[in-house]
């Protein structure tokens with residue numbers, strides 16, 4: 001059996017190696033063979049939330065601060081760092097940070113570099129079934145009274161750019177990162193034997209556009225869902241496309257008095273996140289400071305295209321309808337190419353709505369903030385290979401309905417940074433598979449369970465009629481009446497539990 | 501560099517013991533409570549006790565099978581056993597395979613550093629800011645490499661009698677440019693007896709991990725190692741207690757039944773108990789502050805420190821040379 005395992009590994013190795021050899025040969029013609037290799041302990045490809053948090057964690061810990069680290073990012077990071085918008089505008093890519101992500105950002109000294117007045121905490125989460133009307137309300141403060149590091153509340157809404165900009169500021173303060181931004185990774189190959197006798201034939205070499213080459217003791221793939229690092233390592237990612245798009249937008253709400261907004265103090269208001277399951281996918285409205293909100297509406301690509309084509313007035317009406325009208329009405333409205341606003345205002349007059357159970361009416365949508373992203377489910381077969389580790393979306397892409405994607409990445413980074421620190425303290429080679437095993441063991445199972453739950457929830461609620469509908473509303477009503485179970489689910493949403 | 505006959509015996513594959521069972525004392529020689537010099541054989545020794553007739557009836561603790569004759573070892577090789585060396589040469593190729601026969605040793609390695617750290621921090625005077633290490637019986641270099649990467653190590657001298665294994669160690673170290681460029685890590689094909697006298701008393705930490713159970717005259721071997729320790733420095737080792745349980749787990753289960761440790765890796769009769777180790781050093785005035793840490797291998801998890809388990813299985817042991 002052992003020989004079988006070895007053979008399988010060998011073929012896998014050869015595949016990725018052969019293709020790299022060809023590239024290597026091609027590149028060698030251009031590279032200066034006598035130049036000394038530029039050797040880094042960690043080369044992180046990808047300066048998104050995952051990559052930047054990892055580097056911040058490594059730089060902020062005494063044990064790992066001696067590592068020579070490099071960051072490679074295709075985009076212009078100076079633009080990210082100088083992210084600055086007036087308080088009346090919000091980026092359309094927002095994430096809900098769990099309490100444990102907030103805690104981690106505190107620990108690595110990044111939290112205070114985020115623009116605090118652009119974030120908001122929310123204490124309540126209202127989730128209901130669009131078909132049966134069954135609902136569940138999570139009131140974190142009242143059931144738990146837990147104080148989180150980021151303040152109180154179960155989660156914190158933040159613009160992704162506020163997070164990455166804050167992380168970059170913290171990294172600048174810490175210093176010591178060789179940053180190659182506006183540089184795309186062109187290819188990754190293996191090193192060679194050097195003149196002074198170093199054998200770098202199993203070391204990844206990252207080739208940047210422009211000819212720069214970085215040798216990596218540990219190559220970290222924080223390079224998103226289409227990770228080039230994952231492809232280099234020959235790690236397969238299996239999954240499926242949901243045939244759904246996530247429509248995002250920045251919205252302005254009417255001031256109803258129910259969500260009492262306190263200008264200048266975004267943490268004071270008892271904010272609520274709303275999510276309604278529709279047969280096409282969940283629609284969620286998550287609070288931002290003041291009377292702003294961010295929309296994440298997963299729906300079919302056709303519906304998404306329609307929503308993006310609507311006038312602001314019709315788009316606003318559709319969002320209000322999504323939280324109020326019946327699924328039958330909504331289905332009809334999606335067949336119309338325009339003038340939804342009138343149709344909806346007429347239908348709303350004939351639909352009884354509990355104003356306290358739905359978000360305040362939307363009154364505005366920020367210009368150019370309506371966009372959509374295809375939704376995928378992908379999970380890499382493993383997060384590690386010799387001299388390679390994957391974090392964040394490079395390792396797993398999940399349906400956004402539970403708002404877990406970015407948080408799973410923060411969990412990965414925390415675990416990988418801890419694993420690297422252990423290796424450094426014990427003199428281990430931080431790129432050796434043996435040193436990275438703890439990271440894979442800690443994160444793989446935890447993510448897998450969480451991803452499975454998000455996926456199953458999506459499937460369960462994508463059904464418009466049939467035996468699942470009464471069953472699932474029973475489920476939600478049951479969960480609502482069982483406070484211990486609700487508490488458990490809330491803990492999960494707040495990121496306190498380790499495994500679902 | 502010497503390439504002569506191999507001398508000190510070597511690291512092993514994995515050995516697995518669990519706490520429980522009783523400790524069996526055995527006859528010792530007058531000079532040391534440690535087992536007497538061992539007969540050199542040309543093939544690995546069979547397990548000491550008779551094979552159990554069935555899995556339910558196990559043999560008595562095999563203390564009776566201890567060789568009672570204090571046989572002299574070869575004239576120039578108080579500790580060497582050629583059969584041990586050829587055995588480890590055969591294992592050399594899998595040394596750095598994380599899923600190979602040395603996996604348990606790799607998993608053990610961080611505990612070695614933790615134990616050394618606990619020794620260094622136990623003294624009233626702070627340890628020197630940089631340390632010179634001597635690793636005796638370094639094998640493929642699992643410990644030596646890791647020690648050389650520590651910022652607190654000023655140099656690591658790693659010796660082994662097997663040139664085959666040393667070539668594996670050197671080839672592996674070459675894969676890490678931080679190890680070859682600095683000259684911090686030096687491999688020598690040598691035995692402790694063949695090291696230059698001028699280096700005696702020069703090392704802050706002298707280590708011999710999983711070695712004493714493979715040498716023919718452990719008392720002489722440890723005395724030799726001790727000479728190289730600087731006053732105030734530490735002699736640190738790890739080995740397995742000679743108990744019914746360790747015989748059962750390392751020889752019978754690991755080698756014979758499961759086959760996870762290559763057959764012939766262990767000669768149970770060479771195992772030394774922790775109290776014998778203590779006694780050996782308490783008789784020598786230059787040593788004090790003995791420290792011990794028992795560890796247990798938990799399949800699927802790795803090594804766990806278990807206080808008291810030094811009585812029955814794998815343990816770390818250290819003594820400090822009295823400062824001048």
Ligand SMILES: Cc1cc2nc3c(=O)[nH]c(=O)nc-3n(C[C@H](O)[C@H](O)[C@H](O)COP(=O)(O)OP(=O)(O)OC[C@H]3O[C@@H](n4cnc5c(N)ncnc54)[C@H](O)[C@@H]3O)c2cc1C
Pocket residue numbers: 045046047048049050051072073074075094095096097160183184185186222223224225228246247248296373391392393394400402403404405406407408409
């Ligand atoms: C609609 C939607 C809503 C979401 N809502 C939430 C939410 O509420 N909560 C939540 O936790 N998560 C949410 N997510 C998920 C979250 O946005 C992602 O999980 C997160 O951005 C992943 O971060 P990352 O750093 O792993 O990858 P990314 O943010 O994708 O970063 C990868 C980086 O790598 C760079 N890169 C890629 N290839 C190369 C190359 N060849 N060379 C150089 N650089 C390269 C890219 O430029 C990019 O900057 C949502 C996702 C979607 C689509």
